[in-house]
Amino acid sequence: METIAFAGLHYTYPEMSARALDGVDLEIDSGLVLLSGASGSGKSTLLRVCNGLIPHFHGGVIGGGARVLGHDVVRTPTRELARHVGFVFQDPELQAVYPSVERDVAFGIENLGIARSEMLRRVAGALDICGIGHLRSRAVATLSGGERQRLALAGVLAMRPRLLVLDEPFSQLDPAGSRALLTALDAAVRAGSTALVAEHRHHLVAARADRWLLMAGGRAAESAQPRAAATLASAPPRAAPPASGLSWRLHRVSAGHGRVPVLHDLELAGGTGEVVALTGDNGSGKTTLLRTIAGLLPPLSGRVERRPGRIAYLPQNPSALLHRATVRSEVEWTLRRTGSGAGAGLLMDQLGLGDVAGRDPRDLSTGQRQRAALAAVLAGAPSLVLLDEPTRGMDGAARESLVVALARVAQGGGCAVVATHDQQLVAMVASRVVELRDGVACEQRSMVVASR
């Protein structure tokens, strides 16, 4: 019996005319299967069929055959499929059911009616596998994006599913988190589970994957041999160009939420014409640093200097920005507010949004939404650009367009600071790399020395 057997599967979302899945023929027996494809190609839709959220939760029109672990997806409710199918969504911020880490991991196994003694073992095991055993007593609200992503995975692993379905699970993970996830996937596969992983940063998974599927136009096709394409096309960070002036500077800044400092006595600066990549483990303080530079978070001590000019800030959650009826009007709104006379069309084309300019940004896929949010903040020629995990959900083409946009900011005399775990992006765009470790900045490629 195949784990997944789709035959001529097609699906259309409610109130949409185009098919999101258009004749998917797919059989998966076992192993680790990588699913890639451009933003909006139907990956998330296909994954949602695996645990019955489509059609049971989303409605719409479904046709063809869809069997998972022998269950007819159309006839089996999601809560029954969930006994065997573990699902991790793209947005880890929105998946926590309970306010504390340990309790949230237990939610799924509570629903399965597992005895408490077994539950304790499973929760501890899942937290350890995901490398977040030290966070077990923490409040979910205090976790970083990457830590939340690991939490969501732990909650699913504790249920010991026969099929693991993961939607962009690496998007916010630091290298340690990525390694922990890969180890967990290996262990699950060795134990007999099947894993289906949709991921744009496919170099992370390809080396371990048994199969590589490519989604395009609502159909899935076998891609090249995964192990052959597993190497990361990386290059060392670009040599730092000479900075022509100071864009921002932190003088002995300590910052954090409440009275607890996350950043300690930081001495750091960014020059005009630079693209600074900000790296570091989940929870190391990257978002706090970006918010401090932006002026959104007053420092607990020390001083922040910024060159006059507009600051563009992209938060981790792109939905925080989007409130207009169309992508075009989002961009135009920023242009109006900043008094810019530029048009919206060029920027949208540069970011590959021309085709969706007239669509509601909240109807777009995560990657497209991320690009729409980017266009909304980059409009109006900002002099300082602060981006928090900008490649989340982005496909290769979108990442290329981001690189071009950042290069334009630098060439135009601006400065960009990009907090990211995406090593490909760092290799493609960064003129400097600053790593945060325990709230202290360590320059990896020196131009301005930064440390305590």
Add this chain to the structure above:
Amino acid sequence: MSTRALAAWSASGLVIALSTSNPIYRAVVLLCALNLLLARGRRGSGPRLLLAGIGIAALVATLVTLLLSHTGAHVLLRLPGAIPAIGGPLTLEALVFGLSTGLGIAAAMLAVAPLTLVSQPDELVDALPPALARTGAAIGAALNLIPGTVRSAAEIRDAQRMRGWRARRVVDWPAVAVPVVLTAIEGSLTLAEAMESRAYGAAVRTHFGVEAWTGFDTLVSATALLAAAAFLGLTLSGAAPGWFPFPGLTAPAVSVPAVLCCALLVLPSLRMRP
């Protein structure tokens, strides 16, 4: 203290506060509840906001009674009769009755407050009987959305500010309000998806959290429930009469056994320290 024992204590306080119109008994319940909150309540803005809300609710109740009840012998002020509803004499009796009503509302709210301020939502869910476990899980998840929405509102305001948004006029607010509402709706839907995907409703739920039930919990629960039952008995038998200040002001009658019943609610705070 166990959440179940706390729930029994809250229910008893609520019954006493709502079953009498006598401000003396209400005041004793209010003091006991306030004492418990101070002994065990969390620090931070939550308790302060709650106390402010209770104060406002009590004030509104007092004002509404004063303005709408034109009965009583001691007239403090006369509003023009042409003013609908509130026009006419404002009396001392109405003011005192309003204060008593506000006191009752404050006592009832404070009796329930420890359940939300002392206990976490998941502790409340665990305290529910098995028959309500599924409903409780849904309520717990919904409660978890509230702080998330508050945080998201702050993030959205910050993000829009960086795009040039300023709150100068009413028409500026949709730039923040719309994404807050849409994000909250999306958050609810994603949470529902996440719950469904984690087998919510697939079987009879078991609980990860198990509260210890101590002898003190038994003592608090039994004392509180007995106190409420005895108070109800005294009230229904006429031994602990209510109070009504109309047509003329009189001092409320006090039944010592009834005051003792109310005072028994102080028991949990005797053992708790901040």
